[in-house]
Amino acid sequence: MSTEKERCPWCLGFDQYVQYHDEEWGVPVHDDQKHFEFLILEGAQAGLSWATVLKKRENYRELFGDFDAQKVAKFDQAKIDELLQNSRIIRNKLKVNGAVINAQKFQEVQKEFGSFDEYIWSFVNHKPIINELKSMKDAPATSPESDALSKDLKKRGFKFVGSTIMYAHMQACGLVNDHLTSCFRYQELA
Secondary structure, three states: OOOOOOOOHHHOOOHHHHHHHHHOOOOOOOOHHHHHHHHHHHHHHOOOOHHHHHHOHHHHHHHOHHHOHHHHHOOOHHHHHHHHOOOOOOOOHHHHHHHHHHHHHHHHHHHHHOOHHHHHHHHHOOOOEEOOEOOHHHOOOOOHHHHHHHHHHHHOOOOOOOHHHHHHHHHHOOOEEOOEOOOHHHHHHO
């Protein structure tokens, strides 16, 4: 991967991380399937590094029906047990069960709001929050918006949707631009 461009320092560990930073992180997402993908992956990440999850992303894509909420919502106990035996993903019973519950709740939100995208973007008034971070130590772990989103998702029965996880979702899906101002992606996404 090219390193001549200035990037956020968190992504410099390996090529897949740099590619994720350069092409995906912070790009506004308006696709429900992509939102669901990040809900599954960020739930799986809880307590682990994003690098760990990113390395298993394609395995999740394969084993979780290409991140189709309708498919995942129908996973029965036999399918869950099968997933818990598969070392290609993070084999945590609460996280795998949570993904299935979240798929069901995700569909309820889609039905109520027309799309999950319409629902989640309402927490930022349908416009990305653009922070002006000078260093990674300036990056918040949560925000009033992620607090409100987390509280509402929990009320709806979602799992693994604490404020820190939801802030990471907002960063990943472009509801928040937390690229450092020195990063080449900051201006591209501002």
